[in-house]
Amino acid sequence: GASAVGLTAAVTRDENGDWGLEGGAMVLADDGMCLIDEFDKMNDNDRTSLHEAMEQQTISVSKAGIVATLKARCSVVAVANPAEGRYDPQRTFAQNVNLTDPILSRFDILAVLRDESDPVQDERLADHVVCSHIRSHPDANGDDKSVRPKLEQQASHVEPIDQELLKYYIIYARQKIFPKLHDIDKDKL
Numbered sequence: 001g002a003s004a005v006g007l008t009a010a011v012t013r014d015e016n017g018d019w020g021l022e023g024g025a026m027v028l029a030d031d032g033m034c035l036i037d038e039f040d041k042m043n044d045n046d047r048t049s050l051h052e053a054m055e056q057q058t059i060s061v062s063k064a065g066i067v068a069t070l071k072a073r074c075s076v077v078a079v080a081n082p083a084e085g086r087y088d089p090q091r092t093f094a095q096n097v098n099l100t101d102p103i104l105s106r107f108d109i110l111a112v113l114r115d116e117s118d119p120v121q122d123e124r125l126a127d128h129v130v131c132s133h134i135r136s137h138p139d140a141n142g143d144d145k146s147v148r149p150k151l152e153q154q155a156s157h158v159e160p161i162d163q164e165l166l167k168y169y170i171i172y173a174r175q176k177i178f179p180k181l182h183d184i185d186k187d188k189l
Contacts, residue, residue, distance in 0.1 A: 003046050007036065008053055009070055011063040019064040026053050029074040040080035040097050047103050050076075054106035078107070087114050124149070 007024045014020050026034050039047075053059050053072045061068045082088070083098040093110055094101060104110065127149045134140060134147045161169075 003042070007034070007046075008049055008059045008072070009061050009068075011061065011066055019066055021061060021066055021068055021070075023070055024059075026050075026072040026074055026076070027059060027070045030071045032074050034074045034076050036076065036078040038081070039078035040083070040099065044100075047099075051102065051106065076107070087112060 007026050009024050009027055010022045012020055012022055025036075054076060057071065057073045059070045059072050061070065080097040080099060082096045084096075087096050093112065094104055096112075131147050131149045134144050137144065
C-alpha cells in the first residue's frame with residue numbers, strides 16, 4: 001500500500017547534508033487528480049495523515065527545522081479491496097473495506113464494483129489474457145503469434161450467412177411473421 005510520506009511530503013537530506021522538502025503524490029497532483037491503489041493496505045497512522053490533506057487541501061510539515069504548508073488541492077480517487085476477498089452485501093461499506101468512518105467521510109462518492117463469480121466468463125477471460133500474452137511475448141514464434149482464444153476458434157467455424165439469403169429472410173419475416181406481445185411480455189420489456 002501507499003505510505004503517508006509518499007502521498008504527502010518528506011524531509012530528506014541531500015548529498016551535501018542539507019535538509020530538503022520533497023512533495024508526495026498529493027502535492028505533485030495539486031490542481032489535478034491523485035489516484036491511490038490498495039488504500040485498504042495502508043496502516044492507520046498513514047491514513048490519518050491524509051485527513052488534513054483531504055479536508056483542508058494542505059499538508060503541514062514541521063521536521064528538521066523545516067516548517068511549511070504545501071498545497072494539495074487535488075481530487076483523490078482511492079481503490080480498496082474487500083477485507084475478506086469478496087464483498088459481502090450484508091455488511092456496511094466500512095466493514096467490507098475495513099476503513100474508519102472519519103477517512104470515508106472525506107470522500108464525496110463511495111462506489112462498489114463487484115466481480116460476480118461466473119466460471120464460464122472467468123474461463124473465457126483467462127483464455128483471452130493467456131493467448132494475448134503468448135502472442136505478444138518478445139520470443140513468440142509464428143505458431144505463437146497465431147494462437148487464438150477457444151471462443152474465437154469456435155466462432156471461426158461458423159460460416160457467415162450469404163447477403164442475398166439474409167435479404168430474402170428479412171423480406172420473408174416482414175411479410176409472414178407477426179409477433180404479438182402479451183401483458184407479461186410487456187412487463188419484462
